[in-house]
Structure formats: C-alpha cells, structure tokens
Amino acid sequence: MSEEPTPISYEDLAEIEDAFAEVDDEIMRRQYELSSSLYARRAEAVAKIPNFWPLVVEQAPMEIEDYITHEDSAVFAEHLINLSVSRPEIENGKKGNPRSVEIRMEFSANEYFEDTTLVKRCWYRRANDGWTGLVSEPVKIHWKKSKDLTDGLTDAAVALWIAREKAGDATATALPEYKALEKKVENWNGSNTSFFTWFGWVSGRRYVSLEESEKANAEHATRKEARKSGSKSRTDDAEDTEDAEAEDDSAVEVHQQGEEVAASLAEDVWPNAIKFFTQAQELDDDPEADFEDSDLDGEDDQDGDDQPIDIRSLVQGKEKVRTRDSFGPPSKKQKK
C-alpha cells in the first residue's frame, strides 16, 4: 500500500471483463454442445414421471417462487406437462450469442387459456449506449373468458408491441396503447404477481432491436481492437448516452424482474431439474423436513396470499407421486 501505484481506469477493468466474457461465451457453447444429448435423454426419462415438472417448479428458487400465485400453482400442478430450454443462437454449432434463450412450457387442455405451448424467446443484446442484457417480445396468451390471470397485462403489452411495430418505433410513447398499458402498470403496482405476466415482459430497461444490437456490437468490437492495438491516449468516447429518458421504458413494463426469471429458469431450474425433483420427493417422504408447509393436511387455509405455495400438496391431491426406487404409472387415486 505504500508504493505509488500506476493509475488504473474503469476502461482497463472493462477490458478484462470483456476478455472474461469471451471465455464465458466459449465455455457456454462447449457446454451446450456436450450436454444437449444428455438433456434429450433426461427429457425421455422424465416424460415417464407423473408431475415431474410441477414438482420441479414447486422447488423453484426464490426468483421464481416470488412470482407464483396460488392460482398459478393450480395451473402448474394440474396442467404443466413439459418445460424445456434451448439456446437458439448456438443451436447446431451456430456462433451466435450463447446467452439468448428460448423457454418453452407445454400445458394440457385447461380452463385458463387456449394455448398448449407458450414460448418465451429472450435475446441477449447490446444497446447503442453500451447496455447489455436480455430483451424479449411480449407473448400473446389466449386467455379464456374471465380467466386472464394477469388482469389484462399480457394483452395490453402485446397491443402496445403491435402498435409500436406499426408506428415503426419500438419506444414510441404517443400511442393510445402506451397510455393504456402505463395506466394498467401503474394500477397494478406490484399487486398482480402472476407468473404468466412474465410472458409479457420486454426488458429491464427498454427493447433493443437486432439491428441496433448488431451495430452496437460492431462498434464495441472496433473500440476493443483499438484498445488492444495499444493507443494509450484513447478517447473515452465510449458508448454515448444521448437521451437517458428514452432508455427507460419501465412505465410500460409489466414485469420488473423478467430477466432474473429467465435466468433462473435457464440457469438453475433447467440444469438442476432432477435435483429439485428429488428434493420434492424427499420432502414428501419426510414431512418434518418440510419447513415450507407446516400444515400439510390443512389444505383449507390456502387462500391467504402470504402463504408459501405448495404445488406438491395440490399434485398429491390429484395423484400420489411414487417415492424412491421406482415411478410407475400414476395410481388412480380419487381427488381428495
């Protein structure tokens, strides 16, 4: 601490972070390549286990559990028949960004929505001011009459998306659909936390188009090269923030933590699904270990919103999941 250290700048640190990110990209591609056949094998195996995915979701990490209401739990418990995650930009050896993910949920016929598959595609992009992160188009859910668990939020998000596309401006605010969604988000104010709202999520900040991202990546690469070639007196033009206000589209964002939910599904739930499932089974074997649910048999007081979600007991009400050793076909127990 007593020597005079050479000054070091944020730019130097950013350069190191860039190099780490490149390694991460390579590692993610390699991992995807090495594990895709294993995921296929797992999918085949778990398809034979009744309620595999509902039980996994029940053990979901906090980032997701926070956004699962009791009504959502019922939908997952009774109708979620498959979940899968892929990385569309690196599929089949493509050299795109390994952080872009496609999350697909399959549902059996149900009273809530017409869709049998909901697919959320999240793209890792760079904005012209240097911001990087996931963005996504809102997904239309075809809710059945009076069954919209998101209180119209997903519909309004899709409506604004379409209106902005027509206007040719992905952040346009002078649109009736903008005012409508803004009002909905304002009224909502955190009170509708249905998981399905996540399908309407766009961005942690604002949408970034593929075109903008490609341009920004090219510029970023040029700057990086310039730095590497060692011009010490580099101009810190960096990425310029022209209009900070235009960057914040959160007034019409239906889900504040959409990126975290996507990351948690893709990087935790998906790779660790068997672990989460096994945990659910173990809790099932040992009710004392079940600190999430102190009254396993008291299913009547499930209405309070503060109560932890218990998909397991919902699932068990339907059909008992086999424990240990072997999972046969579901036994045909009557609903309790």
Add this chain to the structure above:
Amino acid sequence: MSEEPTPISYEDLAEIEDAFAEVDDEIMRRQYELSSSLYARRAEAVAKIPNFWPLVVEQAPMEIEDYITHEDSAVFAEHLINLSVSRPEIENGKKGNPRSVEIRMEFSANEYFEDTTLVKRCWYRRANDGWTGLVSEPVKIHWKKSKDLTDGLTDAAVALWIAREKAGDATATALPEYKALEKKVENWNGSNTSFFTWFGWVSGRRYVSLEESEKANAEHATRKEARKSGSKSRTDDAEDTEDAEAEDDSAVEVHQQGEEVAASLAEDVWPNAIKFFTQAQELDDDPEADFEDSDLDGEDDQDGDDQPIDIRSLVQGKEKVRTRDSFGPPSKKQKK
C-alpha cells in the same frame, strides 16, 4: 398422461445426473484453463486499486454477508489486501476434481491476529455411503490476546482435529476436546457469526478422508460401469448407510453453512469481483441508490447488531476511493 409409462427409477435419474456431472467436470477444467491467465491479469490490475477487495466483500452476496459482523467489517476494511481462489486438484492440467478449491486471504499487520495469510482448502469428496460435498481441515488462526473474534471456536475446532488425528479416528467423540467443542458450539448456538469462524469449518456432515473418498469413487465407478453394461437386474446395493449417527458430526461443527460460504466465494465473489467492485463504486457515486445504508454520514450508531454492514463507509473513513475513470494512489485524507 393416459399411456402406461415404463417405470423409471431413481437409479436411472442418478445415472443421468452422473453423466451431467462428468460434463460439468470437463467444462470446469476447460474454464479454469482458459481463464487462469485472465485472473492473473486481473490480480495485477486490482492490486493497484486501493481497497479493491474490501469493497468487493462489502458487496458480497447474502451467503457471505450474513456471516460478517461489524468487527469483521472493520478487519476487512482496514486489513484485507488480497483474496484469491485456485483449484488445487486441476492446477497445471492435473486431472483431479475441479470442485476442490483453495481460498486465500491476505491481511496487513493488524491488532487481531498474527497471520498475514489465511488459507482455507476445501476438498470435494465422496463418502462411503455416497454423500458428496466439500470438506475441510480447520485452519488455525493465531489470535492476539483477547482479540479472538470467534470466541475460541476456531481454536477448539483445531484442538479437536489434532486430538482426533492422534487418536487415528476422524470422528472420535470420546475425547475431552470433543466435549469441549460440543459445549462451545451448543453455547454459541448461532450467536457468534464472525466470518472467521468459517476457517474452523469441517463439513456439512462429517469429515471424509482422501483415502475413504478414493475408495468410494472407485466403487461408484464400478457400479456405474455395471449399469452401463446393461445388467437390467442390477442389485440396488447402492452405497450402504451403516450407521447414520456416525455420519452426523454437526454437534462439533463451528459453522453450519461452511460449504455455501466456500461456494459463494469461489463461484460468485471470485469470478464477479470486478462487477461487485463497480457496484460499490456506483453506490458511492449515488447515495440515493444506496439502499443498504440510509445514514451514510451517521457513523456513530454502528453498534447495533441488526444494522447492515457498511465496509464502504469504513473504508471511506480511511481514504477516499477514486470514482470513475481513474484510480490513482490513495489520497492521504485523515481518518474522519
């Protein structure tokens, strides 16, 4: 859900998990190889930044923050000069387990302990009943007189370790050192949460020796091969639990979440150090964003144990950290 699925067993799932674990091992080795020169470059850069590591620790994730007392904060803020993580079993292309980690902290001379370097080695091992996880020898900290932040817990953990080594039994309980530590742990009962107690941590369950682990790994590999060669009528001898009680050494475990702390340091703090540092700087630039500390200038009421830790303000009391663009040598401000 209407077809009769072929039964599937925990063994099938375990086999898939084993295959995933093999891919993970390969990926971790490759990542280590690709990033080690980058970590060296980062170490060189951050050595020039005053208080880099104290600021990183201040932004540490929950798993660690929960175990940092106000006294610990003062030690980190004033004396933590370096932190590094390595993977001793895969160093220089060795083919050992990539999950074993060595966490090294360097301190400047201080009033608390004599050591300038504390090294915690955590080994990923398999027990003869199939349990896998990190285990570690307790690390002796040479506390200065009346300065032991762990209230004797690390000393007692080391004393039991030595006594058990002499007895040739790593889980012996009929030892005075066992009774002594058991009593300390019982009295302690969660009230001493000094981070330094972690150096005394042994295992989430019980210690597993290298010898036991190698034997268990060999047996595990044999079973795996047998399964692969397709003997459908495999005997589910699995790993047998002989004496469940002997597996639980938690009565003398000084830190209940030692493995989580090690994982968090190795897999989050270490790879993301620059991000955590940048976060700390940004909070510094924008006091309103600092939700961890609502009274930045009120340093007097830091005694309450429930208050969030604020290493940043401790550090700032000592010397102002430069913000943005360039970090020169520390300015010689007086301690406030």
